[in-house]
Each structure stands twice: as structure tokens, then as C-alpha cells.
Amino acid sequence: MTNVETGKHQYAHHFKSAYHEFDSCKVGMWLFLLQEVLFFAPLFVGYAILRILYPDAFWEASHLLDWKLGALNTIVLITSSLTMALAVNASQRGLKDKSVIYLALTIILALVFLIVKYFEYTHKIHDGLLPASLYSYEGTIHPKTPLFFSIYFMMTGLHGFHILIGIGVLIWIMLRAKRGDFGTDYYTPVEMTGLYWHFVDLVWIYLFPLLYLIR
């Protein structure tokens, strides 16, 4: 492949300039996020239909979730969005050390989120608050309450999986940042990861009230 030299990063042969490449990547990333929205969509539709059908079950089940832990995780993720934005900003300005630190902070906050989630999950599993066929909790009245936990585990599980992928990507980006791959002329991967991370946070912003705050 023939690449054209411009400072550290070489843009691919079919682009006309570094900006041309950056711009194309950005369109690609937005399209990717668009398909992510539709990837989550069936779960939200399923949630809506089941909640309309069985509002009492959802009301009952939601009280079994710990809204304080959910709120804690919401704060954690919003903060991580801030550190991510700061990391992107730092790499745009070519501030390598700052960018590495903010990326590391983002990773730590993501791990905190997963740890809290882990405790929530183990607690639920211990109580038998599980997807429909495995449900064994005795304290609920409405027969459809187990369905809520199917939706709960699918939604939060899929979201958690996205967080996990995000952590992997963030570590890779952080190592590249440390190596000095990025500068004022090239920060595409950092910015793309940022977009992804904000999307994952945004999903949680919807999940938290929908699952934890049915009152």
C-alpha cells in the first residue's frame, strides 16, 4: 500500500488529505452508532410492550432493584463521559500526558461501574431474581414479574458487554497515546472512541430510569 507522508501519521492512498480521512472516519463512526441504536431497539420495544401488558409486574419488580446502586453507577458513567471528553480535548491539543491520564481515569471509572454491577448481579442471583425460567424468588405476587428480570438481565447484560468492549478499546488507545501516536494533526482513534463511549453512557441514562425508577 502506498501511503503519503504527513508528519507521524500516514493517511491511506485513496484519501486526498489527512482531514479527508478523518472526516470519512467520523461519518463511518456515526453510522456505526446509528446501527447500535437499532441493535438495542428490540429490547426497548420488548420492554415497552411487556410493561404496557403487565404494568403491575414491572412496578413490583422495579422495587426489588437497588436504585441507590443504579444512581451511583449513573454518576460514575457521567463522570467517565467527562473524563473521556477531556481526553479527546487533550489529544486534539497534542497534550500527550494529560490525554493518557484522562484515558486512564475513564478506564478506572468504567471498571468501577462493572464492579458495582457485579455486586448487583451476585445479589440478584443469590436471591433467585433471575430470567423467567430460572426465577426462584418467593416474595413476589404478580406472575409476570420474572419477565421483568429477563428484560433486566438482557438490557444490562448487553450494555455491560458494550462497557467491556469499551474498556478493551480504551486500553489500546491509551497505550497508543502513551507511545506518542497522536498529535494535533492526528487524533482520529481517540475521537472515535470518545463517540462510542458517550453512546454507551447514553444507553445507561435510558436504562437507569426505565429499570430502577418505576414508582
Place this chain on the structure above:
Amino acid sequence: MSGSAAETNYLNHQKGWKSWLITLDHKRIGLLYLASTLVFFLMGGVFALILRTELWSPNKIFLTADKYNQAFTYHGTIMVFMVILPLIPSALGNILLPMQLGTKDVAFPRLNLLSYYVYMLGAILALLTLFFSGLDTGWTFYTPYSIRTGTSTILVLAGAFVMGFAAILTALNFIVTVHKLRAPGLTWGRLPLFIWCLYATNIIQMLATPVIALTLFLLAMERVLGIGIFDAALGGDPVLFQHFFWFYSHPAVYIMILPAMGIINEVIPVFSRKNMFGYWGMAVAVFGIAIVSFVVWGHHMFTSGQSTTANFIFSLLTMFVAVPTGIKVFGWVATMYKGSITFETPMLYALSFLFVFLVGGLTGMFLATLATDVHLADTYFVVAHFHYTMVGGAVMAFLAGLHYWFPKFSGKMYSELPAQIACLIVFIGFNVTFMPQFLMGARGLPRRYYDYPPEFTTLHQISTVGAYIIAIGVAMTFWVLIYAIFKGKKASSNPWNAITLEWQTTSPPYHENFEVEPVVTTGPYDFHLLEKGD
């Protein structure tokens, strides 16, 4: 690298099988897709012949009821997910999209190669089921049966999920390419209609595929964890699965047919030597079809117990599909009107497409009409209808495109007369196979049974004979093309005197497609601007 001599091209600028497996060249990746999909096409075809042979007479010939269920499941799953969905967009699209845009490659070449391997991984996962307990759910995976059956459902769900991911990545790549990498002068109004059709297809792929991906994931979770969302026994709703499934699978029909229309859009003006009639109408109609395709899925569920209101609305909306589709057909016919038509193989396939697609489209109206559908649902009428659109539409158009662009990507000419004869055989075989199925369906014969009442024997036998005629035609086509690859005459750079950009470079093209970046000054079908004497 555009070498000094014309002999350097994308096929020989790097050598060895490794250079193919790690290639980032969109043309090579397209050929990898082409080879893979054609192999799967033959596999799916073998399953079709097995089915048709078993149906030669009522009762069992050599397949038990269970094995018959497996055979039609494999035929459907292979043909839909592994063949027709990627056939035109990923194989021909990859080869042609950057060339028609006058650029060196797709926007993200590495992602493009990744898509291919992801697709192959999915295909292998799906086929692995053959070595476990097989598949018997039909390609639609309807719940609750797909939750309870003892066959390797999870494996095929994983396969379809993974292949969906490949389709999404390809679509994303193509959309960015169309937006960002057009040659100077190639305005939206000068884009070849094949590009418009691919673009609309890619939008559907981007928006619909994620939905089926998650639905299949949830179905797998039904089997693993028993989440019950689609399982009435646990309080869920099996019809919800059907809604999700068809929300993807109806638009998927247009993932198959829109690129096919794109090929017809290229072939008809070139072999009529006339400008496309109503260029903008043809382009906008494609988006009309794409948009409407998202709001008609319920027509697959008229007998599922959804409300009468929903049935009525879906029936009405489905009728709207006929409007943009009618515009397309009208445009093709009007383009041919008073043109100087020649009947090379691509044009013969395009004309076959027109006839067959018209039958497929019009019988679709019977199925969209509520009252008749209640009678026709799940009969052979439906089978005949969707084969007329998917095989008659998508595969015929694919063959038109394959012959049309064959000189470009192989650098060789195929021999015209045998190819024309093969086309005729395919066309006759196709109609002999599926016309009788309309009759059987109209008389109420349900699909998906290995057995049938004896009065249908004659019609079934005609259909089986037709299937073998298709097989002969396809075999002959393969022979003609493979022979041409080794023994064919060298193709000139523009054997059909077409105007679109892919013909303005050597055959086969350079690794970077064009020696110098092309500049576009005319529309894609402005044949009246060509010098006289062509």
C-alpha cells in the same frame, strides 16, 4: 501502482495465495465474496434438487419427514443468508462500487477485508450444524418450535448473527465511500443508478440488520437461559418474535432486489443505446421502495392473530410498494422504447428479469390483499411468489451483471452463443419449475410437507423437471464462464461501449483502478453524446 506496461493489473501485481487472503484491494475482496457465494449457491441448489426429487411422487421416496424438514431448512438458510443477501451487494458491489465512483478503493479497506472474514466465519458456523444435529426450523426460526427443537439451533443463530455483522460493516463502508470518495465531477445527478440502488440497499442493511441480530441473540438466550420473552409458556409473546423477525426480513427482501434492480438499470440503457428514461424518477423510486419496505412487515402475519386493524393497515401500506416498483418497470420499458436493442447475454437476462419480476410483483398483490391471503398464506403460491422475486428477480439480475461485468474483472470475453443458450435454458427451467406451484398453491396445497395428495402429482413432476432444467442451465453458465477464464479471448477495455467509469480503464483494471483520477463531465447514460459510428 499504475505500472508502465498495460500488463500490470490487480490480478497479477502481487502473486501467491497469501496475497489474496490478506488483500485490501476491493476487487480482490469482491472476487473472494463472489467465489464463496457461488460455492454456497451450488450447495443451496443441491438441497433444492434433493427437495424436488423427493417431491416427484407422494409418500416417501428417499427422505423421511424429518430429513425433508432439514433439507428445506438448509436450502432456505443457505440461499437467503449466505447467498442472495451478499450476492450482489458484497460480491459485485465490492468490485464495482469504487470503480463506478472513480476512486481507488472503498473508504475503509481493512474493514472491508474484515467483513469478508466475518461473513465466512458466520457461514462456517451455520454449516457446522450439518455435523451436529442439523436444522429443522425453516429459515424463519419461528418460536416456540425453535426454542423446543432438539436441533443445533444456537449454532445457526450465531452464524446468522455474525453474518449480519458482516453485512452491517460492508454497508457502513459503502455509504461512507459514496459520500466521501466520488471522482471530481461525479455529482449525485451523474451517479450510475447501480450506485443509487446499492446506496439504498446499504441504508436498509444498516437499519434493519441490527434488529434481526438482537432478535436472534434473544432467541438463543431463550434456549440457553429461558428468558421467556418469546415463549408463551413463560408469559412472553411468540408473535413478538414474528414482528421482530419480519421487521428485518421484509426489508431484507429489498436488500436482495434493489441491487438487482441496479444491475438492470445499467444493462438496459447500454444495450438499448439510449439514455435512462426518467433518471431522477428511477433514483427516487428506489428510495420510495426502501422507505415503504420498513412499514409493511405485518403482511407476513395476516394469519398470526394480529388485530384486524393492523391487518388492514399493513395490507394497505403493502399496496403502496407497487407504486415505486411500477415506476421502475415503466422506466425500463420506456428506456427500451425506440432504442437500438441488441440481445447479448446480459440483455437477455435483463429481459428475463423484466418478465419474471413482473409475475413475481403482480402475484405479490394477491398476497398483500387480506381476503385472498388468508386462503393463500403458507401454500405453494407463496413459495412460487417469492421464488419469482428472489430467484427470478435477484438471481437473474445477478447473472445479467455477472456476464455484463465479466470482461471487466476477468479481462476475458466469454463466448456469446453458448451463454445465450444457457440463459434461455435457465429462463425456461425457471418458469417450468415455479408456474405449476402457483396452480398448486391456488388449490390450497400447503408448503413444507414431504407428502401431498395424489392429484397434485403431475404438477409436482413438471416442477421437478423444471428444477433439473435450471440445474442444466446453471451448469452450462458456469462452464461457459470458467472456460472463458482460461481460454477466452482478451477483452477490450470497453466491449459494450458503456459510459460509466468502470469501463474507462483497462480490463482487468489496475491495482488502483485508474491510471489517472478520472474527471466526469457527462451523465452515466448519455449515449447521444458519443461519437457516431459506435
